[in-house]
Amino acid sequence: MSAPSGAAPAIKVLPEPSGLPEPLPEPAVGDLRLETVLGALSDPLRLTIVRKLLLESEDFDHTCGWFGFDRPKSSLTHHFKALREAGLTRQRQYGLERRSHVRVEDLNTRFPGLLELVAAWTPRP
Numbered sequence: 001m002s003a004p005s006g007a008a009p010a011i012k013v014l015p016e017p018s019g020l021p022e023p024l025p026e027p028a029v030g031d032l033r034l035e036t037v038l039g040a041l042s043d044p045l046r047l048t049i050v051r052k053l054l055l056e057s058e059d060f061d062h063t064c065g066w067f068g069f070d071r072p073k074s075s076l077t078h079h080f081k082a083l084r085e086a087g088l089t090r091q092r093q094y095g096l097e098r099r100s101h102v103r104v105e106d107l108n109t110r111f112p113g114l115l116e117l118v119a120a121w122t123p124r125p
Helices: 034-041 044-056 073-086 104-110 114-120
Strands: 089-094 097-102
Touching: 034 044, 034 073, 044 073, 044 089, 044 097, 044 114, 073 089, 073 097, 104 114
Parallel strands: none
Antiparallel strands: 089 097
């Protein structure tokens, strides 16, 4: 089912499973800065990553391979690190891979409405 005309698509928030590894270092909710978050989202690939996580998540968190980007791993690693350091995503280490999800509750607390704007954004073809 699609969103009504003019409405943002529904953001998926999946429950956090038990027994997760500790998250990698990230800013606390009170330390999230709008200019840092917007700076991270100013890159179209990073904006696409966050939007895809918000709207298409199949599991609680995802590896960079799930996104299907045709980019070098080093480039993707850089973008995922920028999103984590800005406070947009939370990453956890599972063996040799890192998985990410959007910090929906934290971002909604700090910047109400921001994630709805990201969800409503339409990437250029």
